[in-house]
Amino acid sequence: MEKHRCGWCVGDDLYEAYHDLEWGVPVKDDATLFEFLILETFQAGLSWITVLRKRENFRNAFDGFDYNTIANYTASKLEELAQDTGIIRNKLKIKATVSNAQAFIKVQEEFGSFSNYIWGFVDGKPIKNQLSYYKDAPANTPLSDAISKDLKKRGFKFVGSTVIYAHMQATGMINDHEVQCFRYNEV
Numbered sequence: 001m002e003k004h005r006c007g008w009c010v011g012d013d014l015y016e017a018y019h020d021l022e023w024g025v026p027v028k029d030d031a032t033l034f035e036f037l038i039l040e041t042f043q044a045g046l047s048w049i050t051v052l053r054k055r056e057n058f059r060n061a062f063d064g065f066d067y068n069t070i071a072n073y074t075a076s077k078l079e080e081l082a083q084d085t086g087i088i089r090n091k092l093k094i095k096a097t098v099s100n101a102q103a104f105i106k107v108q109e110e111f112g113s114f115s116n117y118i119w120g121f122v123d124g125k126p127i128k129n130q131l132s133y134y135k136d137a138p139a140n141t142p143l144s145d146a147i148s149k150d151l152k153k154r155g156f157k158f159v160g161s162t163v164i165y166a167h168m169q170a171t172g173m174i175n176d177h178e179v180q181c182f183r184y185n186e187v
Contacts, residue, residue, distance in 0.1 A: 026172030041158035057086030096157035
C-alpha cells in the first residue's frame with residue numbers, strides 16, 4: 001500500500017525523501033537551524049527543489065554550514081563562491097550568508113542558543129495546523145511577520161516573512177503536513 005504524502009513532494013525521489021525524513025521534524029540544534037536558514041535564504045524567489053538539488057554543493061562550498069567559519073569569510077572567499085557553478089551564485093545572497101552567520105552568533109550569545117531564540121516565538125512547541133491540501137498553507141502569517149521583523153532588526157538579510165514561514169515549516173516549528181499525510185501525526 002502506497003503511503004499518502006503531501007502533494008507538493010509526490011513524484012520526485014529527492015523531494016519525497018526530504019518530505020519523509022526531514023520536513024516538519026522539530027529541529028532544535030543550532031547547526032541544522034543555521035543550515036536551513038541559509039538554504040531558505042538562497043531559495044528566496046526560486047523553488048525549493050532547486051535548492052534541494054544543490055544542497056550538497058552548498059554544504060561543500062560553505063564549509064559544512066559552519067557559521068563560525070562563514071562569519072569570517074574574506075572577500076576572496078566570497079568571490080570564489082560567486083564563481084561556484086554548483087550553488088546559486090547570487091552575490092547579495094552570498095554576502096548575506098556572512099552577515100547572517102555573524103548575526104546568528106550574536107543571537108547565540110544573547111539567548112544561549114539560536115534554538116532558544118527562535119523556538120521562544122512558539123513557546124518551544126510546534127504549531128500543528130490542519131491542512132487538507134498543501135496549497136491551503138499560507139505563504140506567511142502574523143507570527144512569521146514578527147519573526148522576520150525581529151531578525152531584520154538583529155541584522156539578518158533575506159529573511160522576509162515568506163522565507164521565515166518556510167523555515168518554520170522545514171524545522172518543525174509549524175506542522176503543515178496535510179492531515180491525511182502519513183507524517184502528520186509522526187512529527
